[in-house]
Amino acid sequence: MSLSTDDMEAFIQAYPGMAVLPAMGNELVFEGRFEFIAAYPGAPEVTDAYELRIEVPDYPEQLPRVFEIGGRIPRDIDEHVFDTGHLCLGSELRLRLKIGAKLNLVHFADQCIVPYLYSTSRRQTEGRFVLGELAHGNQGLFDDYQDIFGVTNQAEVLAALRILATKPSSAGRHPCPCGCGKRLAQCQFRDRIDQIRKIAPRSSFKRIDAAMRGRPLGKNP
Amino acid sequence: MNNDKKLLLLVEGIELPESAYESAKRRYEDLGDWFDRNDCTLRGHEPHIFVQGSFALGTAIRPTKPGQEYDLDLSCKLRTGISRVTHSQQQLKEMVGRELESYRRFRQIERALEPKNRCWRLNYKDGLRFHMDVVPSIPVDAGQRASLGLSIERHGADPNLSAQIAASAVWITDQRHPGFALIQDSWLSSNPEGYIRWFVSRMEGERTLLEKRAQIDDVPIYARKTALQRIVQLLKAHRDVRFERAPDSKPISIILTTIAGEAYEPSRSLSHSMMTILRAFDDFRRSNSDTVLNPVNPAENFADRWKTSEGRRRQLKENFHRWIVQVNADFKYLLSQTDLQGLRKRAESSLKVHLDERAAAAALGITASPVVSSTSPRHVSIQSPPKPWGTEH
Numbered sequence: 001m002s003l004s005t006d007d008m009e010a011f012i013q014a015y016p017g018m019a020v021l022p023a024m025g026n027e028l029v030f031e032g033r034f035e036f037i038a039a040y041p042g043a044p045e046v047t048d049a050y051e052l053r054i055e056v057p058d059y060p061e062q063l064p065r066v067f068e069i070g071g072r073i074p075r076d077i078d079e080h081v082f083d084t085g086h087l088c089l090g091s092e093l094r095l096r097l098k099i100g101a102k103l104n105l106v107h108f109a110d111q112c113i114v115p116y117l118y119s120t121s122r123r124q125t126e127g128r129f130v131l132g133e134l135a136h137g138n139q140g141l142f143d144d145y146q147d148i149f150g151v152t153n154q155a156e157v158l159a160a161l162r163i164l165a166t167k168p169s170s171a172g173r174h175p176c177p178c179g180c181g182k183r184l185a186q187c188q189f190r191d192r193i194d195q196i197r198k199i200a201p202r203s204s205f206k207r208i209d210a211a212m213r214g215r216p217l218g219k220n221p
Numbered sequence: 222m223n224n225d226k227k228l229l230l231l232v233e234g235i236e237l238p239e240s241a242y243e244s245a246k247r248r249y250e251d252l253g254d255w256f257d258r259n260d261c262t263l264r265g266h267e268p269h270i271f272v273q274g275s276f277a278l279g280t281a282i283r284p285t286k287p288g289q290e291y292d293l294d295l296s297c298k299l300r301t302g303i304s305r306v307t308h309s310q311q312q313l314k315e316m317v318g319r320e321l322e323s324y325r326r327f328r329q330i331e332r333a334l335e336p337k338n339r340c341w342r343l344n345y346k347d348g349l350r351f352h353m354d355v356v357p358s359i360p361v362d363a364g365q366r367a368s369l370g371l372s373i374e375r376h377g378a379d380p381n382l383s384a385q386i387a388a389s390a391v392w393i394t395d396q397r398h399p400g401f402a403l404i405q406d407s408w409l410s411s412n413p414e415g416y417i418r419w420f421v422s423r424m425e426g427e428r429t430l431l432e433k434r435a436q437i438d439d440v441p442i443y444a445r446k447t448a449l450q451r452i453v454q455l456l457k458a459h460r461d462v463r464f465e466r467a468p469d470s471k472p473i474s475i476i477l478t479t480i481a482g483e484a485y486e487p488s489r490s491l492s493h494s495m496m497t498i499l500r501a502f503d504d505f506r507r508s509n510s511d512t513v514l515n516p517v518n519p520a521e522n523f524a525d526r527w528k529t530s531e532g533r534r535r536q537l538k539e540n541f542h543r544w545i546v547q548v549n550a551d552f553k554y555l556l557s558q559t560d561l562q563g564l565r566k567r568a569e570s571s572l573k574v575h576l577d578e579r580a581a582a583a584a585l586g587i588t589a590s591p592v593v594s595s596t597s598p599r600h601v602s603i604q605s606p607p608k609p610w611g612t613e614h
Binding site: 005008009012013014015016017019020021022023024032035036037038039040049077078080082087088090091094098110111112114115119129131132133137140141144 | 464470471534539543544546547550554597598601607608612
């Protein structure tokens with residue numbers, strides 16, 4: 001179990017409508033009324049509440065999953081809801097970057113859940129995701145990963161993922177994904193790679209790498 | 222807002238209706254009369270029928286789901302003429318069963334007498350959904366009583382009380398026991414009367430219903446209740462709600478009652494006692510302990526199921542800890558809430574207690590509106606938000 005009791009306590013204090021429920025598997029389950037007031041620079045403040053269920057499995061192996069259970073958000077991929085019912089809060093690596101090496105549920109709620117719900121609330125009046133959204137499918141992921149890695153095209157994203165899926169000890173001998181023509185060990189890009197390595201186990205990078213090449217290993221998070 | 226009144230209002234919402242107590246009392250007395258009649262086959266064994274469990278402790282609560290049955294736990298102790306060297310567990314169980322069967326016919330109770338592991342179940346069928354679980358027992362022998370008395374004393378009770386508690390220890394039957402059908406001496410022990418005595422001793426100084434309760438020959442006088450009893454009721458109701466979808470993982474009532482009883486300091490206010498008891502649960506969680514000893518038999522650990530493979534699969538200990546975190550958060554929220562709407566919402570979600578707005582306002586001496594919430598939702602300022610994504614259509 002990746003969440004400490006203190007963390008659990010902090011979460012139900014920060015979001016007092018949420019309650020920790022009994023669980024049987026490895027995951028912790030929270031349910032209840034998720035109330036927030038959110039501000040975004042230069043934009044209207046939103047006060048709203050959603051009925052949520054949050055499942056917190058072992059991190060970093062798996063990401064928390066968030067379900068809207070009050071029937072307010074349709075189960076439609078255009079609303080960024082998977083057909084299993086959990087919300088697509090963002091790309092896996094972006095969410096992992098936000099979470100960091102250790103999961104803190106309050107931080108996750110503030111940084112990943114609230115922005116999504118803020119957008120959803122405003123979309124209901126303004127008709128679009130005002131904080132932006134990714135394209136569906138791999139295109140959206142390529143765009144986001146390009147941004148995260150600081151590279152310029154899909155081939156470089158794939159090269160970076162291949163490096164991340166490789167053992168750090170041998171990764172340095174591979175050509176650098178940034179397109180500089182050097183080996184990774186000789187390019188400053190290796191600092192970026194080292195940073196990103198910290199946010200997920202290598203097995204996750206392997207899985208993402210395979211999925212982005214159209215050869216999924218198991219299911220998406 | 223007066224916190225004692227607030228808690229009293231919540232207790233009202235989970236309390237058994239008076240009719241349930243009355244009908245329990247009628248039925249238990251009726252059964253007692255049956256065992257007391259002249260041609261009772263057990264007459265020579267001086268049968269004694271008494272109430273045990275939450276009805277006796279005054280901690281029974283309304284079932285969470287409408288239509289759920291109440292259960293009334295009774296003991297049927299045969300006080301003389303039966304021992305582990307003269308009878309098997311099975312024989313004792315059948316002797317009591319025969320009388321219950323003739324009672325069932327006499328009262329024309331339709332459903333068959335049902336053998337459970339340690340008791341017989343009589344199913345009534347009328348307005349109140351009710352069943353009576355009758356546990357057959359015999360007194361333990363003198364030697365056993367003496368050593369039990371000593372171990373209770375070592376656990377911290379005073380010598381007088383320890384001796385009294387030990388005097389009411391009994392052997393009970395269990396059909397899962399390998400020696401159930403044999404005459405042998407490894408019967409399970411139990412002490413429902415002793416537990417009641419211990420519970421009552423935790424409230425000493427509060428002379429309400431208690432002196433009478435020690436006699437145990439009556440269904441509790443529910444009208445006069447101590448803070449301890451009310452708090453146990455609230456804790457049980459909260460547990461039932463939070464474990465509604467995982468009833469097999471919930472902490473058993475006797476664990477809640479024991480931890481609350483051990484921590485209780487008599488003659489303080491209801492809200493003060495609540496905070497003391499919540500802290501005791503939290504201390505228990507932090508101690509990471511695997512034992513909740515039976516105060517009337519320190520050789521017994523009420524938490525012994527936690528370590529079984531089933532207990533681990535159901536995460537009994539972990540789920541107990543999660544519940545402790547939640548029950549602390551919920552009651553602290555309820556007690557700190559000064560806004561009626563917030564109070565009503567949380568009473569509903571954490572206890573399934575529906576507080577009528579006007580009645581609650583009147584009881585708490587506040588006006589129902591306008592509402593100024595005492596807790597504001599969390600403020601978050603969004604920076605570089607993740608962009609939502611989706612799979613292909």
